[in-house]
Amino acid sequence: MNALLEIRGLAVAYGASQVLFGIDLTLAEGEVATLLGRNGMGKSTTLRTLCGLSPAPAGILAGSIRFAGEEIAGRAPDRIGRGGIALVPEGRQIFPNLSVRENLVAFAANRRGVASPWTLERVFELFPRLAERQQNMGNQLSGGEQQMLAIGRALMTNPRLLILDEATEGLAPLVREEIWQCLARLRAAGQTTLVVDKYVERLIALADRHTIVERGRVVWPGSSAELDADHGIWHRYLGV
Amino acid sequence: MTQLILEQALNGFQFGLMLFLLAAGLTLVFGIMDMINLAHGSLYMVGAYLAAAAAAASGSFVVGVLAAVAGTAVVGALLEVAVLRRLYQRDHLAQVLATFALILIANEAVRMLWGDQPMLLNAPAALAGPVEIGGFSYPAYRLLIIAVGVAVALALYVVVAKTRLGMWVRAGASNREMTEALGVNVKRLFTLVFAFGAGLCALAGALLGPLLAVQVGMGESILILAFVVIVIGGIGSIRGALVGSLLVGVVDTLGRALLPWLLRGFLPAETAANLGPALAAILIYLLMAAILFWKPAGLFPARG
Ligand SMILES: Nc1ncnc2c1ncn2[C@@H]1O[C@H](COP(=O)(O)OP(=O)(O)OP(=O)(O)O)[C@@H](O)[C@H]1O
Ligand SMILES: [Mg+2]
Numbered sequence: 001m002n003a004l005l006e007i008r009g010l011a012v013a014y015g016a017s018q019v020l021f022g023i024d025l026t027l028a029e030g031e032v033a034t035l036l037g038r039n040g041m042g043k044s045t046t047l048r049t050l051c052g053l054s055p056a057p058a059g060i061l062a063g064s065i066r067f068a069g070e071e072i073a074g075r076a077p078d079r080i081g082r083g084g085i086a087l088v089p090e091g092r093q094i095f096p097n098l099s100v101r102e103n104l105v106a107f108a109a110n111r112r113g114v115a116s117p118w119t120l121e122r123v124f125e126l127f128p129r130l131a132e133r134q135q136n137m138g139n140q141l142s143g144g145e146q147q148m149l150a151i152g153r154a155l156m157t158n159p160r161l162l163i164l165d166e167a168t169e170g171l172a173p174l175v176r177e178e179i180w181q182c183l184a185r186l187r188a189a190g191q192t193t194l195v196v197d198k199y200v201e202r203l204i205a206l207a208d209r210h211t212i213v214e215r216g217r218v219v220w221p222g223s224s225a226e227l228d229a230d231h232g233i234w235h236r237y238l239g240v
Numbered sequence: 241m242t243q244l245i246l247e248q249a250l251n252g253f254q255f256g257l258m259l260f261l262l263a264a265g266l267t268l269v270f271g272i273m274d275m276i277n278l279a280h281g282s283l284y285m286v287g288a289y290l291a292a293a294a295a296a297a298s299g300s301f302v303v304g305v306l307a308a309v310a311g312t313a314v315v316g317a318l319l320e321v322a323v324l325r326r327l328y329q330r331d332h333l334a335q336v337l338a339t340f341a342l343i344l345i346a347n348e349a350v351r352m353l354w355g356d357q358p359m360l361l362n363a364p365a366a367l368a369g370p371v372e373i374g375g376f377s378y379p380a381y382r383l384l385i386i387a388v389g390v391a392v393a394l395a396l397y398v399v400v401a402k403t404r405l406g407m408w409v410r411a412g413a414s415n416r417e418m419t420e421a422l423g424v425n426v427k428r429l430f431t432l433v434f435a436f437g438a439g440l441c442a443l444a445g446a447l448l449g450p451l452l453a454v455q456v457g458m459g460e461s462i463l464i465l466a467f468v469v470i471v472i473g474g475i476g477s478i479r480g481a482l483v484g485s486l487l488v489g490v491v492d493t494l495g496r497a498l499l500p501w502l503l504r505g506f507l508p509a510e511t512a513a514n515l516g517p518a519l520a521a522i523l524i525y526l527l528m529a530a531i532l533f534w535k536p537a538g539l540f541p542a543r544g
Pocket of ligand 2: 090
């Protein structure tokens with residue numbers, strides 16, 4: 001198995017307070033993996049460090065992050081972004097002063113020369129609602145539409161690795177369903193994805209492998225089948 | 241009377257456009273990098289001096305303007321890479337102190353190079369006279385400034401509103417981290433924006449040179465106006481800078497011309513003559529206070 005992403009012993013601190021104490025996680029091309037854990041356990045910090053955002057680079061105390069054969073720990077976020085990692089961040093972070101269309105086209109790129117890259121048309125086909133709203137400003141969208149836009153924006157960079165941090169949070173059930181269906185479609189298309197989310201059942205159906213973190217440490221890694229079989233783990237580490 | 245009002249309104253519009261050339265760069269620097277750059281006015285001064293020197297050496301006003309824009313853009317880029325870049329992560333007090341030092345350094349450097357006396361920068365001879373428009377006469381050179389100002393504002397609008405570069409600048413102004421995560425080198429983008437802003441300052445300095453004196457300290461008074469403009473317009477917003485500049489330019493110019501005359505209508509002549517200019521001088525600050533009362537983040541806030 002050819003690892004696209006390999007995190008080894010990642011230790012990270014915000015200033016003086018350390019929050020990650022050696023995270024290990026491997027992800028092969030075409031796989032979908034999750035990072036699970038209760039609130040405040042270090043999921044977002046792991047994802048942000050991966051993308052080169054604060055507390056990186058100064059906060060990285062130890063460990064390595066290899067992506068597509070290169071060490072990227074501590075690299076500037078724009079280099080990591082151009083290198084093929086795209087983040088759908090916690091809280092969506094749509095550009096409020098750019099139109100829907102601009103949010104998408106501003107960052108469009110096909111640096112790897114993918115044969116059938118994501119384009120405006122394909123994103124609109126994936127999320128027809130965005131097509132209707134394309135002239136609206138980012139801050140005029142509903143939460144669900146913003147989430148779709150955040151995913152579309154990331155896809156427009158044609159990433160090798162797509163990262164989603166709580167993409168279904170705060171959405172109405174029907175909209176949430178739309179996001180899950182979108183992720184299933186991306187999976188079927190072979191998009192390598194790392195997901196952080198709260199809906200364990202949906203994640204078991206969607207993903208191949210899971211890593212549970214507790215207070216900045218990996219406490220359980222395993223496959224969907226293993227996680228499905230042991231509901232004790234859910235109770236112990238995920239509070240469900 | 242109509243002639244006076246019309247003329248002053250045009251003067252205000254013309255001054256507003258030049259203010260916009262300064263405010264555009266200032267608002268982007270403030271908006272994207274959260275950086276207070278007091279030395280922005282110094283770039284305006286440097287531009288005016290470069291224009292005067294290059295025009296004197298070449299005998300051509302156009303050469304002077306072009307040399308000023310190019311030269312000041314280079315100065316701006318060097319300044320950003322050498323000094324300002326180090327200040328982005330610091331607090332506003334450190335930025336204010338350091339860029340205030342830059343003002344003093346720039347003023348002394350200009351004095352050493354060109355002396356204490358104001359420098360002469362003449363408008364091209366062909367534009368020295370007035371032109372007649374339907375029985376109304378207006379200085380040809382001021383019309384040229386208006387034309388150039390409108391053209392630059394339009395070009396800037398197209399770049400900011402229609403190109404990917406403009407989208408990145410706007411995105412960077414509202415959320416730098418996310419802009420970087422999506423692959424944009426905001427650091428380099430910013431050097432470019434800064435150099436561009438410096439070039440616009442120089443254009444304003446060069447064009448206003450023949451109307452105002454080219455002298456040490458010319459940057460400070462206009463800098464204050466430029467700050468008022470970007471606060472009114474909303475920090476980080478180019479559209480806000482344009483609207484704010486025109487508002488400030490017109491209100492300030494018309495106020496100075498008309499207030500003393502208006503007050504004479506219901507005050508003794510002497511009181512009016514004293515009160516008028518004093519009131520006119522604070523008019524734009526009243527305008528700013530009123531707008532901030534109504535819209536605390538300015539007219540067109542860049543951050544949603
Ligand atoms: N900017 C910050 N400065 C200091 N500490 C922080 C900062 N951001 C997060 N932390 C702390 O780091 C720890 C991990 O936070 P993180 O956001 O990574 O958790 P999470 O697993 O994503 O949680 P959630 O499910 O609530 O999103 C928490 O204890 C949090 O309080
Ligand atoms: Mg989180």
